[in-house]
Amino acid sequence: MAIEVRIPTILRSYTGGAKSVEGSGSTLDDLLSNLDAEHGGLRDRLVDGENLRRFVNVYLNDEESASSAA
Amino acid sequence: MLTISRDLEAKIIDHARRDHPDEACGVIAGPVGSDRPARFIPMQNAERSPTFYRFDSLEQLKVWREMDDRDEEPVVIYHSHTATQAYPSRTDISYASEPQAHYVLVSTRDESETEFRSYRIVDGQVTEEPVTFTE
Numbered sequence: 081m082a083i084e085v086r087i088p089t090i091l092r093s094y095t096g097g098a099k100s101v102e103g104s105g106s107t108l109d110d111l112l113s114n115l116d117a118e119h120g121g122l123r124d125r126l127v128d129g130e131n132l133r134r135f136v137n138v139y140l141n142d143e144e145s146a147s148s149a150a
Numbered sequence: 151m152l153t154i155s156r157d158l159e160a161k162i163i164d165h166a167r168r169d170h171p172d173e174a175c176g177v178i179a180g181p182v183g184s185d186r187p188a189r190f191i192p193m194q195n196a197e198r199s200p201t202f203y204r205f206d207s208l209e210q211l212k213v214w215r216e217m218d219d220r221d222e223e224p225v226v227i228y229h230s231h232t233a234t235q236a237y238p239s240r241t242d243i244s245y246a247s248e249p250q251a252h253y254v255l256v257s258t259r260d261e262s263e264t265e266f267r268s269y270r271i272v273d274g275q276v277t278e279e280p281v282t283f284t285e
Contacts, residue, residue: 088214088218089218089223090247090248090249099218134244135244135245135247137207137210137211139207139211142208142211143208144207144208144211147207
């Protein structure tokens, strides 16, 4: 199942300028690894070890789904 | 250097005074690449704190999406300090993630005078910059 992932401007250098890319994965962790395979370096901007970096928000269907504060 | 109108300066100060003693925060959007602050967007401080600010995550999504749809970017990201000087704290610095933005800080610690200063924050490095006001 393809997931549409919208990319904020400051991370578009990893996607060749694309505002939106497709990925797959049944967990956020899988999805980020999947995206990183195509867009190297993206995961490292978002994840530090096992956790989302501070001040990174992830939204699923426009609702907050994950943040390091959660 | 930040170039900003007196009108926008007044709007920032007014927002900071209204929310005092909590920190106020918001964005001024402008066309991508223009470096010109144009559209004033006061936002909520989800921390509701006199010492920290953080955008409400859903409001942040809405504002950033709207800027993107309008081919704008955040030219100014402002917030206020209510008891300390208008200089970014360590948390403010970690929170800053828009390298092209001018980070404006105002201080409302004095009732009659408001400090208004601007900074670039890139890769954790803070550099103060001069501000030019236009009428």
